[in-house]
Amino acid sequence: MRKNGLDEEGAVKRIINLGIQDYVADLYKDGEISIREAAEILQLNFRQTFEILEKKVGGNVEEEQEIRALKLAKKLADRS
């Protein structure tokens, strides 16, 4: 059976790839790996990995990190 130009082996590979991408996206979402480590696992370049993670996760910054960054932004602005 062929669908979207894929034979059975191609379809299985695609399903496995999607599963790996989901697994890597979860690791990234939890902060276990960086985008570059995700790229190494997926054997893709940074840009391709960024695009995948953008769709599957968005970002992964924690609230506490953002609050610390906002405080620093205020401090730097007050100083300038």
Added chain:
Amino acid sequence: MKVVMDSDVLIKFTKTGCKEAIVSLLKVSIPVRVYNETVTESKGCLDANRIQENIDNRMIQVQGLPSSDKGELEALKLYKSGGFELIVSDDRKFLNSLDRNGIPYLTSSSMVVYLLYNNKISQEDTIKYIDNLKMYISQRQYLAAMSEVLKWVK
């Protein structure tokens, strides 16, 4: 203010249209690895062309030597070479590492808020830019930044 910018944030700023405001206010440097990731390996992407234009007109400086280090390590080495105020990144694992080493950082959204604090952009534009970033950042990051903007009084 001189900053080292990581690839993810540079791409996000370019895609969301707030890069020009940032590079006109700050001295933005990127390590060679970040240049490769955002421009050389991204041929054909519209934002890669825009980043190259900023490099050509010296709004963004490519600094350091090519190495086999990961981009985060190159960014860290560049920061440690001196003269930089902070690193800008949205990668949680990298930010955790910066936290552990006491290295100051801003995220994409806090950088936009920094422009507001400096009266370089209006509150309306800040909200627009952070809304543009929404699909690229975590909900927690978005809500924290937006909350700060909405309570800000000039």
